[in-house]
Amino acid sequence: MFQAQNLKKRFGAVQAVDGVSFAIQAGETVGLLGPNGAGKTTIVSMIAGLLTPDSGEIRLEGRAIASDTDPVKRAIGFVPQDLALFEKLGGRENLALFGALYGLKGAELDRAVDMALGLVGLADRQKDAVEAYSGGMKRRLNLAAALLHDPKLLILDEPTVGVDPQSRNAIFDNLEALKQRGLTLIYTTHYMEEAERLCDRLVIVDHGRVLKDGTLQSLYAELPAANLLEVEIEGDGAPLCEGLRCVAGVASAELRAGRLAVGVDNLAMGSAAVLAWLAARGVPVLHLASERATLEAVFLNLTGRSLRDA
């Protein structure tokens, strides 16, 4: 349904996007994951027709966007990272305006506005000026404004930035409902839990390049272990890492922030073996924690850096 081929974009001395390629099937939800400044917004801006790539090609259902008024753009819904609403206008007035931009009018426009308001749960506040909405309500209306013209591809550029947990859940409910309807989604975020919850497939980008493109399962499979043990001990743990790697069931061991980070595939057997090995050497364990492998770990494994700190 959608293909991006060897996209490149430079801003002055900065190569923001450097040869990005990926494809999306109809009905698929693809997460564009990367730290701030990775090039995610530039990529989606090119897909939405806001930026012209220096080179490369974007095709939607086999057709490239040729001009500002190209009808292909009608197939795209865009939810920008910043709130894109007129604060002095009412919720319904905003939606009516954005619907009109796509040529909707009369009863067709009214139906589309009703549908979008219903989907995001703002029908009862439709006449209120947007400036009176809470942050979460604005985010939901921001999403609704991109759905009025019934797009085939919905691009969401970090739509939950600055949103409280309750509103974030409401937005996710909306997005999951859209996904159920078969809408194709491109979702950019640097929140791993959002990508894990929503996306069928992930394209991990950093420094304007695609680091990895695959399903969650395939990305996790590339990790050294399915679980990570975090062990806090007395004294310096660095000399213990090499020995721990030789313990049966341990896939990896290293020192992170003064604690031992030990990768194990089988949580029960692995943790028992690690604790026994430490006890045999008289190393007191102060604290033990475990977690399942996450996208954070995937990113760390790919770049050697933490996703949020990158």
Add this chain to the structure above:
Amino acid sequence: MNPTAFYALFRKDLKLFFSDKRAVLMSFAAPILIASFFGFLFSGSSKGDAAKVPAAAVDLDGSAVSKKLLAALAADKGLDLKAENLDAARERVRKGKATVAVVVPKGFGEDAARAFFRGGLKPEIGVLYDPSHTAELGMVKGLLTQHAMEVVSAEVFNGETGRVVRRDTLKELETTKDLPAGERVALKDLLGSLDRFQASQSTAKPGGTGGGGGMSMPFAMLESAVTSGDKIEYNGFAHAFAGMGVQFILFMGIEAGISILLLRQTGLWKRLRAAPLSRSTLLGSRAASAAAIALIILAVIFAFARLVFKVQVLGSFAGFAGVCLAFAFMTGAYGLLIAALGRTPEAARGLAIFVTLLMVMLGGAWIPAFVFPGWLQKATLLVPTRWAVDGLDAMTWRGLGFLDALPAILVLLGFAAVFGAVAVWKFRWQED
């Protein structure tokens, strides 16, 4: 162009403008208030009730001539004259309480009478003036010359001082070698004739007109303001409302341009650009809405001027509408130009306000362009506001026809075209 989107964007701009109380206040109330004030000032002078020039008089002579001169000045309707001593008069001028102080020197009456016939040493009337009021200084000097000539000549021909001066002069002529013989004889004849004339006047029958004569202004002025009709008086409010209307509409045009820059700062510009809209729809709708708001402002403030101050379109109404329409288009294009050349709303607003105030000042909206130096008057023809103000003046109080509005209409449309073309050319469609 997508007409549905164009109309939706146009209507949105109008709604946003009228929902902003500050913008409405600035665009309607401010020009009406300021134009009313300026109009009040301009209109006062046309009805002959302009403020008198405050002046001080210092009489160091105390002669009959000096007293008559100061009495004549005090009676003049253009002056508010108060007698003072020299120090007090100087202090009043220094503090700005008096624009001019006239100082009549000791011996003025006799010296002036002598100088009247023989020249020589002339008495000097001191004129102390406030340097910030040079225009009034010229007026006072004119009045002083007029009244001095009238009073001194009357004294020379009819007064006692004149008789003494003539007698002394005749004696001097007997002995002087300064004058050629021919001139000496002619002057003696003139003075002798004056003596005989005065003697005959003094014996004239009671009720006659003799004895008060002297030189007087050889003409009287009949002032007649040339307006659009015989019985139509100049209405200073017309120019004031035109000038202030132009100024505050341009301010509104600035805000129209700034609104586009503000869209860039939010996600709105991206959302608008993501829709299948042409550049002409996006920019044209903003220019059209600014032009529509400009027309509404002009209509409201001239309606107010009509109802409250009786400002009328005494010339061609089509010409008036044409100038308003052309200026409205120019305002819309001016807004786009600001959006195209501005980098940030804050920086663009500051520079645009400065440029606008400059244009308004040079356009004659504050003070009429005829007080500018000649070269500047010609230079201001390059400023669109000059054409707008002159065009509105021509169609309101000057009462001229459509053909007289045509140059202003065409020039304003030309500016609109140039501003619009530069705006489209320089507009940054993609973020960098």
